[in-house]
Amino acid sequence: MKLASFRDGSRDGQLIVVSRDLRTAHFATDAAPTLQRALDDWNFIAPQLQDLYDALNAGRAARPFEFSPAQCAAPLPRAYQWADGSAYVNHVELVRKARRAEMPETFWTDPLMYQGGSDDFLGPTDDIVCGSEAFGIDFEAEVAVVTGDVPMGATPAEAADGIRLLMLANDVSLRNLIPNELAKGFGFFQSKPATAFSPVAITPDELGPAWRDGMVHLPLVITWNGQVVGRPHAGTDMVFNFPRLISHLCKTRNCRAGSIVGSGTVSNKDAGAGYACIAEKRCLETIATGSASTGFMKFGDTIHIEMLDESGASLFGAIDQAVAIPTSV
Amino acid sequence: MKLASFRDGSRDGQLIVVSRDLRTAHFATDAAPTLQRALDDWNFIAPQLQDLYDALNAGRAARPFEFSPAQCAAPLPRAYQWADGSAYVNHVELVRKARRAEMPETFWTDPLMYQGGSDDFLGPTDDIVCGSEAFGIDFEAEVAVVTGDVPMGATPAEAADGIRLLMLANDVSLRNLIPNELAKGFGFFQSKPATAFSPVAITPDELGPAWRDGMVHLPLVITWNGQVVGRPHAGTDMVFNFPRLISHLCKTRNCRAGSIVGSGTVSNKDAGAGYACIAEKRCLETIATGSASTGFMKFGDTIHIEMLDESGASLFGAIDQAVAIPTSV
Numbered sequence: 001m002k003l004a005s006f007r008d009g010s011r012d013g014q015l016i017v018v019s020r021d022l023r024t025a026h027f028a029t030d031a032a033p034t035l036q037r038a039l040d041d042w043n044f045i046a047p048q049l050q051d052l053y054d055a056l057n058a059g060r061a062a063r064p065f066e067f068s069p070a071q072c073a074a075p076l077p078r079a080y081q082w083a084d085g086s087a088y089v090n091h092v093e094l095v096r097k098a099r100r101a102e103m104p105e106t107f108w109t110d111p112l113m114y115q116g117g118s119d120d121f122l123g124p125t126d127d128i129v130c131g132s133e134a135f136g137i138d139f140e141a142e143v144a145v146v147t148g149d150v151p152m153g154a155t156p157a158e159a160a161d162g163i164r165l166l167m168l169a170n171d172v173s174l175r176n177l178i179p180n181e182l183a184k185g186f187g188f189f190q191s192k193p194a195t196a197f198s199p200v201a202i203t204p205d206e207l208g209p210a211w212r213d214g215m216v217h218l219p220l221v222i223t224w225n226g227q228v229v230g231r232p233h234a235g236t237d238m239v240f241n242f243p244r245l246i247s248h249l250c251k252t253r254n255c256r257a258g259s260i261v262g263s264g265t266v267s268n269k270d271a272g273a274g275y276a277c278i279a280e281k282r283c284l285e286t287i288a289t290g291s292a293s294t295g296f297m298k299f300g301d302t303i304h305i306e307m308l309d310e311s312g313a314s315l316f317g318a319i320d321q322a323v324a325i326p327t328s329v
Numbered sequence: 330m331k332l333a334s335f336r337d338g339s340r341d342g343q344l345i346v347v348s349r350d351l352r353t354a355h356f357a358t359d360a361a362p363t364l365q366r367a368l369d370d371w372n373f374i375a376p377q378l379q380d381l382y383d384a385l386n387a388g389r390a391a392r393p394f395e396f397s398p399a400q401c402a403a404p405l406p407r408a409y410q411w412a413d414g415s416a417y418v419n420h421v422e423l424v425r426k427a428r429r430a431e432m433p434e435t436f437w438t439d440p441l442m443y444q445g446g447s448d449d450f451l452g453p454t455d456d457i458v459c460g461s462e463a464f465g466i467d468f469e470a471e472v473a474v475v476t477g478d479v480p481m482g483a484t485p486a487e488a489a490d491g492i493r494l495l496m497l498a499n500d501v502s503l504r505n506l507i508p509n510e511l512a513k514g515f516g517f518f519q520s521k522p523a524t525a526f527s528p529v530a531i532t533p534d535e536l537g538p539a540w541r542d543g544m545v546h547l548p549l550v551i552t553w554n555g556q557v558v559g560r561p562h563a564g565t566d567m568v569f570n571f572p573r574l575i576s577h578l579c580k581t582r583n584c585r586a587g588s589i590v591g592s593g594t595v596s597n598k599d600a601g602a603g604y605a606c607i608a609e610k611r612c613l614e615t616i617a618t619g620s621a622s623t624g625f626m627k628f629g630d631t632i633h634i635e636m637l638d639e640s641g642a643s644l645f646g647a648i649d650q651a652v653a654i655p656t657s658v
Contacts, residue, residue: 011369011585040340078409078585080448083518107513114515115444119409119585131482131581153460153655174581184436186443187516189412193581252460252503252522256340256407256448326482 001053002200003028003165004317005035005073007123012036013073017052018200022317025067026056035075035201039257042148042164069199069317074121075167076146076258082118082195083249084142084171084262085111087240088232091267091280098283111240111248114187116171118260122196124317127324128172128297130193136176137297137323141222141276141305142169143215143234144262145242146201150255159246160214162255166207168198168220168305168316169262175279175296198305199317206315214241216307218315220266222276223304224297229281230274232266234307297323330382331529332357332494334364334402336452341365342402346381347529351646354396355385364404364530368586371477371493398528398646403450404496405475405587411447411524412578413471413500413591414440416569417561420596420609427612440569440577443516445500447589451525453646456653457501457626459522465505466626466652470551470605470634471498472544472563473591474571475530479584488575489543491584495536497527497549497634497645498591504608504625527634528646535644543570545636547644549595551605552633553626558610559603561595563636626652 002020005013006027012034016025031048032038038045055061086092089107096103122128130137143166150162177191204211210218217235221228240248245261266276275281282292297303305319331349334342335356341363345354360377361367367374384390415421418436425432451457459466472495479491506520533540539547546564550557569577574590595605604610611621626632634648 080407080409081446083446086515104513110513112513112515113518115446115518117410117412117444117582118447119588120583129481135581152458177581182514184433184439184441185511185516186415186441187514189442189444190577190580194583248519251519252464252506253446254449254523259448 001050002202002206003035003038003049003075004200005075005077007071007073011077013077017049017056018067019056020206022067022200022314024056024064026052026061026064028052036258039146039148039164042257069320070125072199073123074197075165075201076260077121077123079118079121079258079260080256081259082116082262083113083259084116084264085113085240085245086264087111087238087245088264088267089239090237090269091265094267094280094283094287098286108239111245113245113248116192116195120194122194122321124196124199124319126196126321128196128321129324129326130174131326133296133298134176135174138173138175138278139222139224139297139303139305140171140173140265141220141230142171142262142265144169144197144260147246147255147259147261148257150246150250152250152252152254154247154250156214156243156247159250160243162246163204163242165201165203166216167201168307168319170196170303170305170319170321171262171265172196173277173279196319196321198319202316210309214243218307218309220276221306221308222274225301228274230276232268232273232276234263234266237268238263299323299325330379331531331535332364332367332378332404333529334404334406336400336402340406342406346378346385347396348385349535351396351529351643353385353393355381355390355393357381365587368475368477368493371586398649399454401528402452403526404494404530405589406450406452408447408450408587408589409585410588411445411591412442412588413445413593414442414569414574414577415593416440416567416574417593417596418568419566419598420594423596423609423612423616427615437568440574442574442577445521445524449523451523451650453525453528453648455525455650457525457650458653458655459503460655462625462627463505464503467502467504467607468551468553468626468632468634469500469502469594470549470559471500471591471594473498473526473589476575476584476588476590477586479575479579481579481581481583483576483579485543485572485576488579489572491575492533492571494530494532495545496530497636497648499525499632499634499648499650500591500594501525502606502608525648525650527648531645539638543572547636547638549605550635550637551603554630557603559605561597561602561605563592563595566597567592628652628654
């Protein structure tokens, strides 16, 4: 099924069920007021949502309304956890290569993961508000899962059972703030502003055979200022699948319902797949010519991230954002 | 006022108001079911909680019951953000000195902060469950604040207005996992298991004149296996006060209600104050003798963290934990 959070002025929005073709929606308030509440008691609430989803798809739902991504907050407008991996190790290798640094061999066997801020996510069509272009504004197109409760020490197989929903993410990065921040040794902070998510979160069964081996076997489509710049395949070159990432997360602590775990920027070894973040394009330029020629995003730039199924239908709806200056500046 | 979350089997517990002397409590369900809900609408709900608090302290509350920290979850059993600073730069300098590394001068002017996991906090008397003593189990006694909404770009003065509550924290660290993890460049992850918090969160006015300049001017008392090992003063050597830490957090993003911001391990230059984490003791030993003689925590070890006011009364109640092996191991 497909779920979204309707923006009603509240902090968490109102849970809605969205039809498979993303044309209509229906309030799911009778089952759960918010998506977090549904995740808190998934085994009890999910079947009720599924019934409503089936009715909506069959044209039998009581009060359907037209679905609009612009009315949506992120499926979880705020969450208790946002842990982002770097599962497409090709991306990490390119970044290192561009700055002539060796990537440790262990990066192919031990997942990289950072803890992100999760108190204030952006909806799919919200502006990327940024104080300065000089921060080096970049998009990062990713796939993410939402989990149920997964206990400390869970194996990848156990973690796989904890995957409840899938989303797309734009993990916005401020590239020029990263070097100083990582040099301090404590990881990202100011260099990772609010992340945006796709209008709908979907259960894995919506992907049919494209969901297997703990990853999504379909390409993303990334369009920057109206130009398609990347079609990287999310099922290619993903070194650590989602169960593996969740198991990494759980090694020394429990993972609680509503945690979001990201894949990291999707990146294929085949350069013909284009790019899912500008930094990667710049790395390729640097490796080829010694310097980067593509600039980061400017105020007014747009970014569109989507995933289509084999028939060309949008699975998650689109992330469709523009970069904007803060209103108070 | 003093607030806590009564463990009732739900994920967020039930909001209770606790008397100033920590002897009695009263359900605050009429005002807000959970502490997060109170923080979501603080200006409306806080006055109602204050009325109940006044009545409870005056012996006029309708249905008071005996307060017990063992019945408490963390004041926020899960939160949308846990951002931990390293405001006592003395601690950072000692760690570097022990490993013969230079600390950059900018560490005195640019706060260090890491994003911690916030989906699964420990209550004040919960066991520190850890898979192995070999991980290097350490306590870290800290002061933390809970914020309201603070907008992106807030100055320290603006951030000061966003401070709603104060707590104590035990930011448990797995020291032997830190070097490899930090070497990967993405900050802490597995090396930071669940954090524990004091039984009650208190409004700054409870501290009277001990709350000034954006910090708490009182010593912590840290007792490890029944021995007092530290009485570091939280108002001494705090290089970045809480408004400054929150402003750092907000530079490129909004900070939403219910965010928890920590001070980092309290640490005084005066070695006579003892230590708030074992790592610091080991650093001092290493600097003095070339090697560390104090070991990390063992299964069964206990840690007690408390802060007393001038009259000797406990302000937050005590964090009182034991280290335990996972039941499934």
